[in-house]
Amino acid sequence: MSRTKFEFLPNEIFIQCFGYINAIELFYAFDKLNYRFYHLIRSIQLHLNFHNVQKSIFNRFCKKMLSEPLIQNQISSLHLSEKNAPGQIGRFLSLFSLDQFSHLRSLAMTQVDRKDISKLEPMASTLSTLESFHLFDSSDIE
Numbered sequence: 001m002s003r004t005k006f007e008f009l010p011n012e013i014f015i016q017c018f019g020y021i022n023a024i025e026l027f028y029a030f031d032k033l034n035y036r037f038y039h040l041i042r043s044i045q046l047h048l049n050f051h052n053v054q055k056s057i058f059n060r061f062c063k064k065m066l067s068e069p070l071i072q073n074q075i076s077s078l079h080l081s082e083k084n085a086p087g088q089i090g091r092f093l094s095l096f097s098l099d100q101f102s103h104l105r106s107l108a109m110t111q112v113d114r115k116d117i118s119k120l121e122p123m124a125s126t127l128s129t130l131e132s133f134h135l136f137d138s139s140d141i142e
Contacts, residue, residue, distance in 0.1 A: 023048040051081040082111035099126035106132040
């Protein structure tokens, strides 16, 4: 089978490009493409943004992270949002503890419910790698 020119690009170029892509799109575009990309996306830091993500896509990606817990170690930035997805933050926090994301450096949340903030408090002391934390109202982000 012949290879396209796209496949001849070195891994370093893909790693640079992948840094700009949300983990959800990255997995759905490259995860099952071939052996090389499967392993490549499992060796880089991921940026996971659930802002404006449909419930079905949210559920599928959470299921993927539950079935492959090593993906959690790759997440360096995480954005959870209730905007257009009521209950998403609570659902995420019921499935995962933030201390499972051992390389998490940035955490952002949009339209956080008070009960979800109370779930965050006990986790806060375990987030030793966290450098940035932002809470947004729905009017703060488009």
